[in-house]
Amino acid sequence: xxxxxxxxxxxxxxxxxxxxxxxxxxxxxxxxxxxxxxxxxxxxxxxxxxxxxxxxxxxxxxxxxxxxxxxxxxxxxxxxxxxxxxxxxxxxxxxxxxxxxxxxxxxxxxxxxxxxxxxxxxxxxxxxxxxxxxxxxxxxxxxxxxxxxxxxxxxxxxxxxxxxxxxxxxxxxxxxxxxxxxxxxxxxxxxxxxxxxxxxxxxxxxxxxxxxxxxxxxxxxxxxxxxxxxxxxxxxxxxxxxxxxxxxxxxxxxxxxxxxxxxxxxxxxxxxxxxxxxxxxx
Amino acid sequence: xxxxxxxxxxxxxxxxxxxxxxxxxxxxxxxxxxxxxxxxxxxxxxxxxxxxxxxxxxxxxxxxxxxxxxxxxxxxxxxxxxxxxxxxxxxxxxxxxxxxxxxxxxxxxxxxxxxxxxxxxxxxxxxxxxxxxxxxxxxxxxxxxxxxxxxxxxxxxxxxxxxxxxxxxxxxxxxxxxxxxxxxxxxxxxxxxxxxxxxxxxxxxxxxxxxxxxxxxxxxxxxxxxxxxxxxxxxxxxxxxxxxxxxxxxxxxxxxxxxxxxxxxxxxxxxxxxxxxxxxxxxxxxxxxxxxxxxxxx
Numbered sequence: 001x002x003x004x005x006x007x008x009x010x011x012x013x014x015x016x017x018x019x020x021x022x023x024x025x026x027x028x029x030x031x032x033x034x035x036x037x038x039x040x041x042x043x044x045x046x047x048x049x050x051x052x053x054x055x056x057x058x059x060x061x062x063x064x065x066x067x068x069x070x071x072x073x074x075x076x077x078x079x080x081x082x083x084x085x086x087x088x089x090x091x092x093x094x095x096x097x098x099x100x101x102x103x104x105x106x107x108x109x110x111x112x113x114x115x116x117x118x119x120x121x122x123x124x125x126x127x128x129x130x131x132x133x134x135x136x137x138x139x140x141x142x143x144x145x146x147x148x149x150x151x152x153x154x155x156x157x158x159x160x161x162x163x164x165x166x167x168x169x170x171x172x173x174x175x176x177x178x179x180x181x182x183x184x185x186x187x188x189x190x191x192x193x194x195x196x197x198x199x200x201x202x203x204x205x206x207x208x209x210x211x212x213x214x215x216x217x218x219x220x221x222x223x224x225x226x227x228x229x230x231x232x233x234x235x236x237x238x239x240x241x242x243x244x245x246x247x248x249x250x251x252x253x254x255x256x257x258x259x260x261x262x263x264x265x266x267x268x269x270x271x272x273x274x275x276x277x278x279x280x281x282x
Numbered sequence: 283x284x285x286x287x288x289x290x291x292x293x294x295x296x297x298x299x300x301x302x303x304x305x306x307x308x309x310x311x312x313x314x315x316x317x318x319x320x321x322x323x324x325x326x327x328x329x330x331x332x333x334x335x336x337x338x339x340x341x342x343x344x345x346x347x348x349x350x351x352x353x354x355x356x357x358x359x360x361x362x363x364x365x366x367x368x369x370x371x372x373x374x375x376x377x378x379x380x381x382x383x384x385x386x387x388x389x390x391x392x393x394x395x396x397x398x399x400x401x402x403x404x405x406x407x408x409x410x411x412x413x414x415x416x417x418x419x420x421x422x423x424x425x426x427x428x429x430x431x432x433x434x435x436x437x438x439x440x441x442x443x444x445x446x447x448x449x450x451x452x453x454x455x456x457x458x459x460x461x462x463x464x465x466x467x468x469x470x471x472x473x474x475x476x477x478x479x480x481x482x483x484x485x486x487x488x489x490x491x492x493x494x495x496x497x498x499x500x501x502x503x504x505x506x507x508x509x510x511x512x513x514x515x516x517x518x519x520x521x522x523x524x525x526x527x528x529x530x531x532x533x534x535x536x537x538x539x540x541x542x543x544x545x546x547x548x549x550x551x552x553x554x555x556x557x558x559x560x561x562x563x564x565x566x567x568x569x570x571x572x573x574x575x576x577x578x579x580x
Binding site for chain 1: 298300301302304305307308309311312314315316317318319320322323326333375378379382383387388391392393394395396397398399400402403404405406407409410411412414415417419420421424425454459462463465466467511515517518522534537538541542547550551554557558561562565
């Protein structure tokens with residue numbers, strides 16, 4: 001924004017304090033991650049002997065990653081996560097955009113009530129209703145299947161519906177009226193006019209939802225206990241038993257789970273920030 | 283009400299049912315996964331159901347009485363206070379860094395990225411990262427040793443320390459989200475206002491006090507709601523790191539254990555109803571205190 005030109009001693013020490021605080025915060029953020037990366041590169045005797053701050057002898061020792069990846073079944077975990085991610089994100093986008101289209105573009109009986117039902121639901125945090133939700137999933141026979149997670153991620157995400165509603169209001173009604181006069185059906189208008197114009201909202205929802213699904217532990221842990229269904233979170237969690245004291249393997253597993261996030265973040269930084277700001281404030 | 287106002291009047295049944303065709307699936311999911319659980323939970327909370335037996339015996343308010351009179355069940359509320367405290371610190375720090383990084387700073391994007399990144403990291407990975415960090419003689423003790431404070435601490439084993447340690451992990455994890463929300467809000471305040479204020483002789487503090495804070499009030503109140511409901515529903519970090527040991531059991535850990543380990547679905551439902559009531563109450567109080575002026579939802 002404005003360029004601040006420091007003048008005098010007071011201003012200069014204020015600048016110094018500012019950078020000092022930023023460096024301190026960055027160190028506090030990065031240090032826990034850096035030591036885990038170092039631990040993942042150490043051999044077993046090495047990690048037993050030295051302290052956590054001593055760097056590894058061989059910075060290219062990838063043994064632990066191999067063990068974590070193959071014995072920790074991380075390939076399967078990434079597969080399961082990708083499957084759930086694809087369905088949940090697509091489902092959330094379809095549900096959210098259809099709801100927004102119906103509510104914003106049509107006037108029909110009980111419209112206000114419908115809106116209130118969605119808005120009111122956005123106040124109910126998912127964790128609070130889990131005891132009863134579990135019974136419902138169970139009665140559908142979805143317990144211990146990937147569909148339980150997909151149903152829950154798609155069906156309980158009211159926040160994305162609210163995001164889509166906000167964006168929907170910004171799309172001029174004259175556009176779909178024009179399409180209507182040309183004889184387009186509502187479904188066609190939704191597909192060819194509304195969905196393309198909702199792209200920024202879709203990007204926001206894909207990012208926010210993607211982060212939630214990739215990182216969630218609660219839902220897969222409760223609803224998909226079978227090891228074959230392990231997602232990234234639960235598979236990593238199961239490192240806790242067998243590798244109890246093998247910190248080099250646990251750390252390697254944690255690094256393997258964090259790296260995809262880091263790569264995506266570095267490539268999509270700007271969109272990710274925007275996604276979160278919009279997702280929460282719009 | 284039954285007549286379309288924005289569009290030409292519908293012709294026949296098909297036209298009138300169009301919105302419902304789009305709403306059928308969303309509404310079905312809404313009712314199935316949000317409203318049914320809320321109501322059945324209210325019902326379960328009045329029974330002594332174990333989760334699988336066919337009959338559900340009605341016990342009235344007994345579960346609620348048990349919840350509020352057994353100190354071991356009630357103490358989870360005090361654990362939330364640690365997370366609430368860390369949430370308050372989180373908001374202050376986030377506001378500070380968002381203000382600092384809104385103005386010209388070298389390596390601005392680097393600092394932004396570093397502060398925000400933890401929010402994107404997998405919760406289980408964070409749990410392991412900090413288990414390693416807090417080990418006796420581990421990273422934290424080694425770093426403290428560099429500053430002359432030698433000795434090993436049971437950061438996660440000592441009931442006096444465990445909740446502070448866990449709440450500080452939440453601080454590490456969620457600071458970035460609040461920071462980015464505040465940053466976005468501050469940047470939506472037009473830059474000319476700052477320039478005008480500077481010409482009028484306002485210093486940085488005046489600008490923060492009179493321009494930044496009022497400008498981002500809706501976002502601050504939103505993040506206050508997130509902090510409160512987040513501190514009540516803390517689960518992942520304490521569950522992964524300590525499993526609720528040494529007095530670190532939170533409300534959600536307790537509810538999950540009651541329902542899925544001890545099969546006390548009735549009691550767990552009562553606990554969940556109380557949690558839901560507290561969250562809704564806080565949101566309502568907040569809405570009354572800080573009304574969203576100009577933010578009309580639909």
